[in-house]
Amino acid sequence: MGSKININIITQLTILVLSANILEACFFTTEFTVQIIADSSLGARLPLTIHCSSGNEDLGIQKLYGEYPPNGYRTFGWKFCENLIGNSIYTCDFHWHKKKIRFQVFNSAFSDKACQYESTCTWYVHSDAFHLNLDWTNVMYRW
Numbered sequence: 001m002g003s004k005i006n007i008n009i010i011t012q013l014t015i016l017v018l019s020a021n022i023l024e025a026c027f028f029t030t031e032f033t034v035q036i037i038a039d040s041s042l043g044a045r046l047p048l049t050i051h052c053s054s055g056n057e058d059l060g061i062q063k064l065y066g067e068y069p070p071n072g073y074r075t076f077g078w079k080f081c082e083n084l085i086g087n088s089i090y091t092c093d094f095h096w097h098k099k100k101i102r103f104q105v106f107n108s109a110f111s112d113k114a115c116q117y118e119s120t121c122t123w124y125v126h127s128d129a130f131h132l133n134l135d136w137t138n139v140m141y142r143w
Contacts, residue, residue, distance in 0.1 A: 026081035033120040034090060034106050035077035038064045041127040042096060048125060050076055052092040052105065082108055094125065099143040101130075 025031075038048045047065035057080070064074040082088045090106040106114075106121055114132055115121040123140075124131040130141040 028084060029082040029086075030111075030119055031079055031081055032088075032106060032111065032115055033077060033079045033118075035075060035120060035122045036064075036092070036105070036125060037122060038074045038125045040068050040072050042125065043127075044068065046097050048074075049095040050092055052078075052090055054080075054088065054090045082111070094130075096125075096127075096143070101141060101143055103130075103141055 034052075036050055036052075042048055042064075044065065044067055047063040050062045050064070052059045052062075059078060062076045064076060066074075068074060080088070080090075086108045088106065088108045089104055091102060092105045093102045094100065105123055111119075111121070117133065122133050124134070128143060129139040131138065132140045
């Protein structure tokens with residue numbers, strides 16, 4: 001009888017995990033959002049080229065350019081479930097004009113401090129620097 005209960009529990013857990021994958025929900029971990037926002041200081045003619053990836057996911061090359069929408073920002077973003085052992089890392093390469101930089105836009109080690117608003121890390125890209133979560137006084141990286 002004990003093995004029948006164990007098989008039933010394993011079956012139910014398998015169904016739960018498969019359901020989570022189908023629904024793209026994060027059952028055992030936190031769902032995070034990373035947003036890259038280019039402001040109008042970058043201009044409309046030269047693209048901001050972004051290539052982001054994690055250990056198991058490549059988000060491809062993204063180019064932000066052209067006329068700015070009424071809010072004055074062009075954006076690229078994605079959502080993901082933090083991995084079960086809590087060591088998710090996303091790194092991005094940024095290219096604009098003749099400038100290049102690469103850094104971690106998400107790291108589980110700093111996510112509690114950096115992604116405070118609804119588990120969202122928002123990077124603001126300016127012509128001279130990168131700011132995190134509307135903290136204009138704190139320059140996280142310079143080109």
